[in-house]
Amino acid sequence: MNSRKIVKISAIVFGLLCIGLIIYYLIPKSYIRFSVAPKSVYVSINNNKQTINNGDTITVSPGKYSITVSQKEFEDYTKEIDIKNGETNDILLVLTPITDSAISLLNDPSIQDVIESFTSESRNRDIANDIKNNPILNILPISDKYYTATSCPSKQYPNDNSKIAVCIELIPTNEAPDADLRDYALGNIKGSGYDPATLEIIWAN
């Protein structure tokens, strides 16, 4: 084979490679990355079932998917996702065990980071939502010698679960009248940076 032929073939191969790469990059695709416990699960994506291990990433076309994660002796988990071209959708998931042997699968050290991370993220979401809606939760409950203050359902907004009231219960003392105790409780709350005037205070006694 002479050198011209070699050059030609090389050019063709290179060209095909480039075309292939261009086509590859032009095809829209997205990624789903799994952080899961137990470490091996079944994943059904639009009814196509496959085995996925913790840490795996799969490539899919952009679009909406119904993803069901399952494993024997664990409760199934289903999530709808809408994933755009080029995006990576992280699925952090700890399946709920049904049996003792399933619980023992979750003791695998290799997935403890998933469990701790899941705990942190779910807690951060819980707390952040609660506190965002009701900053007074930063200091509740208060258990003082002369009163207790706890969060309780709002009477002003009985149908809005995101709203809370502050229930204050005085602890009667022979050392000072209740009026002083009320001022004392409100003064403490104000001293902590929360204006009682902006709160729904419910006096329990």
Next chain:
Amino acid sequence: MKRFKLYLCVSMLLFSVFAPLKALAYDVDFFSSNDILFYNPDAVDCIDSAQYSSATDVDNSADKEGKIKIMLEYFTGKGLSLAVAAGIAGNIETESAHTFNPAILQTSPYTYATDADLAAGRAPKHGQGFGLAQWTWDSRQKPLVKLAKDQGKKATDYGVQLDYIWQEMNYNSLSKMMQRLKAIKDTSPFGSASAPMAAAIIFHGNNPTRTHPEGIIWDNPTQQVKDVNFHDIGFEGSGDKSTQVTYNRGKQAEEIYKRYKGKITSGTGAAGTAKIDGKDITIIGDSITDGSKKELLAKLPGVAIDSKVGRQFSTGLEIAKTTTLRNTVVFALGTNNSNLQSKDIKTLVDTVGAGKKIVLLTNYGAPGAASDYANNNKVIKAAAQTYSNISVADWAGAAGANEKKYIQPANLRVHPTAAGQQLFAETIYNTLVQNGTNNTTVDGSNVTIIGASIADRSKENILEKLPKVKIDAKPGREFAAGLEIAKKTAATLRDIVVFAVGTNDTNGEITEEKVKALVDTVGNDRKLVLLTNYNSSDKNKYINNNKIFKNAADSYSNVVIADWADAADTDPGKYILGDSVQPTDNIHPTDAGKQLFADTVYNTLYGMLNQNDSSYESPSTCDSSNDVINGVVAGDIVQTAKNLALPTRVADGKFRQEDASPAYVAARQQYNPGTYVLGNIDRAYSDCGRFVSTVIRSSGADPDYPVVVASEQLAYVKKHPEKFLLIPHAKFEDLKPGDVLIISGTVVPIGKTDKEVVGHTLIFTGDKDNPIAEAALSKTDNSGRVPSVQSRGYLDWTLNRDATAVRIIKK
């Protein structure tokens, strides 16, 4: 003028009519059924301040522990028992936010009244807690100020406040409290409550006339409160619930009592008058010991003394190797060689064994002696810093204080005079009293085991760990049969009874009544250890037995669980004879299991006997005597946690190294290196387990604490009862500063219905606004956080998920 007189008359008439109503208006029930306590705003001076005042002069500069000691001496000096003094101190510890600082103000965060505040009348202030007992209202603050004025001192004077507490305690309205307190002796029985616990409850008060369901401690009273059976006003009468009074004030009282038992004598206020004998003590010495034999035997009857003129330190080591040593070894050598080295001390420690206490005497050479023994004494004092079981009796300091009196003028200038010999004996004696003789050695000499087949098969392993234990174990024995044995041998049961039966009883056969009968048989003066039951193929088989055992441990202060089920469950295939080995077994231990069974019993006993060492705890103040290196405070978990964590709450998304405090970065790199790279970012700085471990390892609390993973850390603390006190299902009122919280496993959170799988750990600092320090790992969405303090909501989230509180036992 006439009109003025008319106004005056009308005013007086109105005042005379309405003034009593002012008092009656808000607490009619209380006034109608009780003596009036404290509330007398119109007659704050009606009590003669000087009546109970003793114008106590105390060292106001004493640190927290010094102030506790002063308080105990003060109240025992008033004729009360040490248990009662500790009960008072346990309450004051809570009231003063663990500081015992008489200037503390109820602010957020806590602040302290200055002289300027006192002078300007800014403190004490009506409506704001002040001082040791957090006196809040004028009705109690004004008499305190008056008392201080009468004594010519400040209201923040520690002695003034002690006098004021005593003054208030002697009001007529508290006469029932005082009557009960005065009757409490250190050994008084109160069922499940110890004497200090009972005193703490009574001093707090338990007033049945108050109507607030949570305002006083009779809401769902704990067993201790029931057993104390006090239903009247106490000094405190705080809003604490029954459990809070028991777990906080009561337990603090018990810990304080244990620290000073034998060091402060009830009813005298005197320190160092406790009696100890020499039956558990060996002294190895030279001519100085030899010459002081008579005095030593007088101070320490029964002591074993091996002394000889001219003996070298190395000869003493040989004697230690070949002699049966008692639990405390006094090594009074070194005068015949001035080149003592640290390796000699190590040899001594290795020879004596870590389980025994060692007392080293410093050496003294008066002017003219061959040596001043500076080298020896340096090595000896360093040894006490290096080895936890070594303490120093400072003979050099004692004799050097008056060498003419205590050291013979000739005779090498090292030998004591007659007065010196007496001083020598007293120096050793006082050191032993101060440090306690070694009654915490776990050799089984104070233990009786009543067991069934598991204990029977593990007998050799148990005897190896507890060579002096008394074992009565028989295959097939049921709980009722074990109870009968306990009853028949009640007179000869030892101080600790280990009850290892139950696997031959099916669910329902062991009842709370039977366990109570066992507790009653064992008696309040003994400890009872109950072994949980385990079946590796049916883990629910003994769920009822174990629940009843654990309930007993919660209900009776002298009952402790040795969790065999939990230990065996860490690796059932390794520890239990399964189907493959012996069909239908799944209960009896393998050889490894026998060892584990013995270890479980031993570790539980060790943990019990060493609990009188106080746990690591740190209030908001930092002990300045501790070494602080780059944020790490030796021996102080709380302060280390607070120094390594960011001081303000950090938002989600701050999870990188550069977000963390420089102190934490340095500490982690030194004590807990390792990365956790995801998405090209090291997330290890936001890992909760790494943070907790870094704090525990760096502060020296436990250098072996697992570096990461909450589940592994939980397994580790369960395996080491000698290091950790565990409080399962922890509630807020159970917690003390320095506790580590761990959640790990499958839980149904309080208030929810669905199960969750969780894993997290954090450190409870006890601060009012942000009571925890923690980190939060995120694996995917970058919502992690480097260590920072966090608010109560984050703590509650964790407590709602079946948290275990881990308290580190101080070595």
